[in-house]
Amino acid sequence: MYNAALFLHNYCTYHSVSTRIEQELSSPDALRVYETEYFEQALMQTHHRKTTVALHTLGVAAVSLRLYYVLARLGMDLDKKCLVRAALCHDLGILGRDEKFDSTLECYTRHPLCSADTAKVVFPDLDGKTENCILCHMFPLTGKAPQYTEGAVLILADKYCAIAENIEAMIHRA
Numbered sequence: 001m002y003n004a005a006l007f008l009h010n011y012c013t014y015h016s017v018s019t020r021i022e023q024e025l026s027s028p029d030a031l032r033v034y035e036t037e038y039f040e041q042a043l044m045q046t047h048h049r050k051t052t053v054a055l056h057t058l059g060v061a062a063v064s065l066r067l068y069y070v071l072a073r074l075g076m077d078l079d080k081k082c083l084v085r086a087a088l089c090h091d092l093g094i095l096g097r098d099e100k101f102d103s104t105l106e107c108y109t110r111h112p113l114c115s116a117d118t119a120k121v122v123f124p125d126l127d128g129k130t131e132n133c134i135l136c137h138m139f140p141l142t143g144k145a146p147q148y149t150e151g152a153v154l155i156l157a158d159k160y161c162a163i164a165e166n167i168e169a170m171i172h173r174a
């Protein structure tokens with residue numbers, strides 16, 4: 001049976017994630033996401049050529065937290081709970097993409113809406129800021145700009161991970 005805590009620990013060890021960020025990725029909010037059927041499905045769905053939605057999600061959450069700490073040192077007080085929730089839920093709406101969406105364009109534009117809906121199932125108390133971060137994470141592709149700095153951080157982390165994952169896949173292409 002899938003063991004969320006062990007999976008997370010193995011991920012953090014393999015990617016040399018700092019102890020502080022591993023602890024943040026093991027928060028009660030984070031564990032709630034890993035223990036959903038959505039995340040188990042995310043472990044199985046390929047994303048960005050050679051990774052999975054689950055691994056991409058953890059990467060985006062780890063990079064978002066790294067940016068959070070960098071910005072905190074610069075005096076910016078961002079909402080860490082919002083960032084973790086948004087990062088861990090931002091792509092859950094892409095699960096089942098082949099059955100759910102008719103085209104790549106539709107997937108790009110609609111999966112943030114589906115992710116926000118899923119996030120509200122996982123976190124019934126989801127606030128408007130976190131919802132906005134999830135809804136706008138595809139900016140500028142969708143033209144819906146985020147209203148909060150946390151949303152901009154999520155966009156940066158998501159784009160960074162997506163580019164890195166695609167380059168990695170190209171380098172290791174058979």
Ligand SMILES: [Fe+2]
Nearest residue numbers: 090091111137
């Ligand atoms: Fe996405």
Ligand SMILES: [Fe+2]
Nearest residue numbers: 056090091158
């Ligand atoms: Fe993403």
